[in-house]
Amino acid sequence: MRNSSYVIITLTWTKNLMGQSLSVEINDSNNLSLCKLDIKPWLFSKRRGFRTIQAGSGSGSGSGSGLGSKLIDIYWDLTYAKFGSSPEPTTGFYFAIAINRELILVLGDMEKEVHKKIDQDEFSNLAPNAVFVSKRAYMFGKKAYSTRAQFCGKGQVHEILIECDTMGVNLTDDSCLVIRIDGNPVMQVKCLKWKFRGNYTILVDGLPVEVYWDVHSWLFEKLTGNAVFLFKTCLSAEKLWASEDECWSKMLSKDGGQSQGLGFSLVLCVWKSE
Secondary structure, three states: OOOOOOOEEEEEEEEEOOEEEEEEEEEOOOOOEEEEEEEOOOOOOOOEEEEEEEEOOOOOOOHHHOOOOEEEEEEEEOOOOEEOOOOOEEEOOEEEEEEOOEEEEEEEOOHHHHHHHOOHHHOOEOOOOOOOOEEEEEEEEOOEEEEEEEOOOOOOEEEEEEEEOOOOOOOOOOOEEEEEEOOEEEEEEEOOOOOOEEEEEEEEOOEEEEEEEEOHHHHHOOOOOEEEEEEEEOOOHHHHHOOHHHHHHHHOOOOOOOOOOOOOEEEEEEEEOO
């Protein structure tokens, strides 16, 4: 945002038997809630929409942050959205947020449609500078699990594929974990019975990305256990190797490692479906 303040925006894409939906939560810099909105375009709402929310006031909930009243405009169009295996659309959509007539977030491949939707003469900024801090995904599958992630602000969106077959393995089996980025293998772990937890450094977009994995539950708690994978960008070589224990604790925390100075974190919680 133009002033020194910032907001934290959390988007949650979900998919169930009733359809797909999107939840939006916006907090101020003190982590006080400014607004929450549930969008269910495949159930009750139109796939294209717009909402204006007045949040906070000089003496209300927004006063604690010293930011006063906020006019929050939320725009979305999922009419032609296309989906992969994830509940998050890949193409054919836009989602945008403006606060006090300043465009702060635009997602999707239809940014030009956002500019057509708003009155540009009334907006002070049309070039959002949002920083992606963390992403968490819950995944189900048998042997292969895929998702998409953008590791830096203006970087490429990458396809991430995790391949791991632990069906019927025993202590003598050479079970193997392979991770691919855009179809290219970037790491391989053999003998998972003995290396069910660990970390490895890969390069994505020229940036070092530390990969942590924990597949203990897949091997020893097959009925209920899930594996956890953490991809964390590092801002410097020192931070790359600093505080591994902290990374493991954040891996399972609610914010998934969301902290200033830690770069971008991608947390994958993966269950095997028999």
